[in-house]
Amino acid sequence: MSKHRPVLYFDHGASTPPHPEVIRTLAEVMERHYANPSSIHGAGLEAGRLLRRSQELAAELTGTSAEEWVFTSGGTESNQLAVVGAARAARSRGRHIIVSQIEHPSVKQAADRLEAEGFETTRLPVDGNGRIRLDSLEAALRPDTTLVSLMHVNNEVGSVQPIEEAGALLRRFPGVLFHVDGVQSVGKLPIRLKEWGIDLFSASAHKLRGPKGTGFLYVRAGVRLEPLIGGSGLDGSWRGGTPNVPAIVASAKALRLAMEGRTERTERMGRLRKRLIGRLDAIPELRLSGDPDPDSPLQAPHVLHLSYPGMKPEVVVHALEEEGIIVSTKSACSSKDEKPSEVLLAMGYPVSRAAGGIRITFGDEHDEEAADRLADSLEAVVKRLKPLERSKI
Known part of the structure; x- marks a missing residue:
């Protein structure tokens, strides 16, 4: 070298x-707010307030509600919780999902996991520029389809999928949830979750100058997921375990810096x-x-x-x-x-x-x-x- x-x-x-401001935030929260946010004493309540403020910040930046944000261990968990969790929760209505042929390995593995459980997956082809065709998506929809999962930006070649157009198409099929893997798009492309009809949206903190080991998952109000990690937790019923308060607060700071710039x-x-x-x-x-x-x-x-x-x-x-x-x-x-x-x-x-x-x-x-x-x-x-x-x- x-x-x-x-x-x-x-x-x-x-x-x-990591952004210098993110590093400072992580260190400060780790040093001063180490209580379990599930505890009922003052220190625990303060840690819980920090988590709530992080959710509120994610909501303010995206035009959503604080209750619609879940913090995970990263983009992989966010993708798998969205795909596997949503498909399992809707299996009484159907066992068919749609993804593209160029999804991230975490989504591909989620589809494989579901297929081992008896689900069917349609993998949409892409053109020479790495994009799906909307008519192919529409043709793939079936009465038993419950989920479509597409990545916004391909992590390898950078192709941008027609997310807005796909969301408009799927509004005609209210029984089909729309998940978007936004790990490579946050902070680089516009993101309009409500306007585009997105039900589930994944992001990862370390892709936008935040700490590793922390991810985001937007879950539109009313969407049901089957948890992948059981046990008690502060993210409703979506995942168990003690939240990583310092990393979550630092990740929210990274998200703000990424969105504002x-x-x-x-x-x-x-x-x-x-x-x-x-x-x-x-x-x-x-x-x-x-x-x-x-x-x-x-x-x-x-x-x-x-x-x-x-x-x-x-x-x-x-x-x-x-x-x-x-x-x-x-x-x-x-x-x-x-x-x-x-x-x-x-x-x-x-x-x-x-x-x-x-x-x-x-x-x-x-x-x-x-x-x-x-x-x-x-x-x-x-x-x-x-x-x-x-x-x-």
Whole structure:
């Protein structure tokens, strides 16, 4: 790794550096408010008030009600509680759910789990830009369908699903709940839960500069879930266990900072993504995945996915690391899996491209200089690795 220049971290899609204000909040609450929020003494009541205020803050930021927010252990639990919990709670009405072919592994595993229990899953195909077709969604709906689960932004290639349009479609089917995995969209894209007809919405604190181990789940009033974790707790009947008060309060702070800074962040990251795409003409070995239009609203501003056909992605990742640049292969949840990307295969890409993907995700600390340095490093690394292509790797 370069010893002369600071390391540039372009893996915000996997995890983000905690915001200084979040760190201070976490430390302060951990030091001063350590009582169990279920306790009836003054210290416990104060801890409970902090939890309530965190729910109120999430509600204020999203135009919802405090009672509709549950804090979980992360995006994975939020997704699984939403999908498995909602499907099980509605199984007397039907045992059919719909997801896309490019969902996060936590949703895929939830669908697999339900199928082992006798449910049926329809997995919607996506086009070459990684988006479902609304007519395919409508055609997949059945009388026994109880849940549709779609990710807002794909965590690997950054494709944006037509959430608003899907929500409008599903309003015609009041017996079908609509879950949205918003882990990669909070703080980057607009989110209008009520307006878009979203019944369940998942988010993760460490994707928006909050602490790891904490997630959010919006559960629209009136929606029933079957808990995954039994026992007593303060989140109604949705999950048991003692809430992690310091992490929850810090996560609410991170959510506020992310939502309040979204417009500036979206514009800046969009410019950086466009700038980097403009530099790819000088590196023909790298192929852009998804919508090739750098101004496309169908691509998230913070995600750029490239393929290097004929080169193992981990070789590129480690070569960039030697340059002081940190990127990733696929998503963090599947980056150690050497199989071709299921997302790229579903988008119709050949195995040669699906097996050589590099994901770049921008963060708050990046500017034009950082994007240019990343482009320079990509060009240098490809030039150095080119003799190793195909048969030599």
